[in-house]
Amino acid sequence: MTVLDRFLLLLTGLLAAWQIVVGVDNLSALPTIAYTIAFGVLLVAGLLLIILGFEVLDAPAVVIVSTIIPLSLSLGLVWEHSASWRTLYLIFAIVGFLAVTMTRSIPTPGRIPTLVLAFVHGVAGMTIFLLPIVAAAQGAGKPAFALVGLGGALIGLGGLLLSFLKAGKPILPRETILKVLPGLLLLMTACFVAGFRWG
């Protein structure tokens, strides 16, 4: 890991820490907790990447932990902007997380673990991508709120690159993925923070 990688990851961690401290205005308890968990995982993951290097990505728990970020972010967004879906999405988030955890912890036949992971990430990723853009377009938030959607697209891209890499079918060479990962994480976090700040 280069000095630049460490610097970018440190900036990512600092941005996430800042977002946790300032929070999002006028939120109830659940979205506040959901956003804190999402940015908290980003912060701790950034610190661990700096300390342990990219090898930490080889740990089996990474798949489970990395599911927490899109699930909790999307839960916060749904709770905030789509009141009628709150309960259903909360159930999906809990069941989805448990399903990913179980299929990654207990030996599961065939392609079930991959399908579960793809479904949970897909729904959460599309929610983070589309909901802020739709909310901004409908005037429920300022145009800058669409930046959260852009962050969602970037998290989806990062998740895809890492998932296929871990599945042994990398879209890009491992070196290339690791080269762009710190910058991608920083850009994604910056989009989220800017979207929540000015959106």
Place this chain on the structure above:
Amino acid sequence: MTALVRKIRLYWPLIKPLQTGLLLATGLAGYMSARCPIFNLGTVAAVAGSLSLAIAGSTVLNMWRDRDIDAKMERTQKRPTSCGQVADREALRLGLLLSVLGVGWAAAIDALYGLIVFAGLFFDVVVYTLWLKRRTCWSIVWGGISGAMPILAGRALGTGRIDLIGILLALSVLFWIPTHILTFSIKHREDYARAGIPTFPSTYGEAFTRAVIVFSSVLAALTIGGATLLIGIGAGYLRLFAVLSAGLLLLAFAAFRAQSERINFGLFKYASLYMLSAMLILATSAF
């Protein structure tokens, strides 16, 4: 001028800048947690100066005393005191000079503050280094008490007394130190064995040591959490503190479960970052 620069370069590793810096950060955070006029730069500078000198002094004295065992350990054999670059008497004189200046300056600022700074130096040099370090692995408790003194001293200077928050802050450092030291002693267990220093891993085994690390991490997070609640820091800082504490606890449990060198090293590094971050939270939340 060149000779002076050469001397400073030689003395610099003797004060263990990172460790001294971390302990100094705890002292400043303890002071700022009292919400006293923190913009009084004169007092802040005096706290920083006196603590730096006292901590650096005790570290140099520790290194002077341990030069024989440092020479046996791969990790420390290149220290200026163990490889003879700094003469024994020179190191002793430097350690004593820094210690006297630090404690003297602290006492001149405030009697109670000076007393606590002196207690920290006494526990570190006399009780930990001279008396117990080569006898029992439990010496780290006294090293921990010594490490807890800067934050207590800073708090006591800010409030004018030793209060519950100050004791909780001191306990948090005391409980954090086993996490820091024991992960380190697992990583360098062969070095310590070569020097004949009793450590928890060599006395009680690694599994017990890792259990102690988890226990002390939980206690550290609880005590510093209690202190931050009593201080009344904002909800945002509390959230950040909770996140960082969760990271520490998860890593401690992972190190206990996986028995992995890599996670153990990660915990060692993370614990240092955790303490520094907690101190920054305490200090910045005062603004």
